[in-house]
Amino acid sequence: MRELDEFIAELKQSFGERLLSVVVFGSNANREKDLVKSNVDLMLIFDKFSGEDLQRISPLAKKWIKAKNPYPIMMGLEEFYSSKDVYALEYSDIKWNYEIIYGQDYITNLPIMAGDLRFQAEREVKALLMKLRGFYLQYGNNSKSLREALLRTIKSVLVVFRAILRLRGVQPSVYKKDLIYQISEVFNIDVDIYQILLAEKEKRTHIKSCDLRKIYLKTVNHLASLLLVIDKM
16 A cells, blocks of 8 residues: 555654654554555654644654554553553554564553453444434434434444454454344344344445334334443443
């Protein structure tokens, strides 16, 4: 991927040995780079990372972001290690599929504590549930807004699903449909609503506007039930 090679070269020139590691994670890690055109999740680890460093990297990152890539995650090494408790969910996902493009591998031996992972999974579902409840008060009669909220919801829920499967010692599937079935089998809960939301997100179906409110409220109920499952883990 030309943009990635150019970005790393510019980072090395600007930061020198202070750039410790460049990590690609997520769905585009460990793929043939010629096949990857955009949407590359990137983590940049420096010896330390200050406001002045942010100013320095800003012009370098503009071309990267313009090529339809997310903002890179940027942090110093000490911050990276000290964040393993509050970012347990994110770090467990990164460890699941990542690729070192440059520098040292600080991820392989990074310990993720089960208690931190469970706590963050519960917190994420609770925050999502509160957000959906409040959102409905304002946009309950707006089909477009409800649809957009549901699409955001399934993305967040799949991250939590991977986390709680790991807590049970189960390797999450890389396929989203199979991941949802794993949750059904391991925790014996109804997951039909999540399959509907995933099909909508992947454009395999289209939820009728007249059904959106019913599905939204059913999603709220299912998240409340999921919260109880996590609380008992």
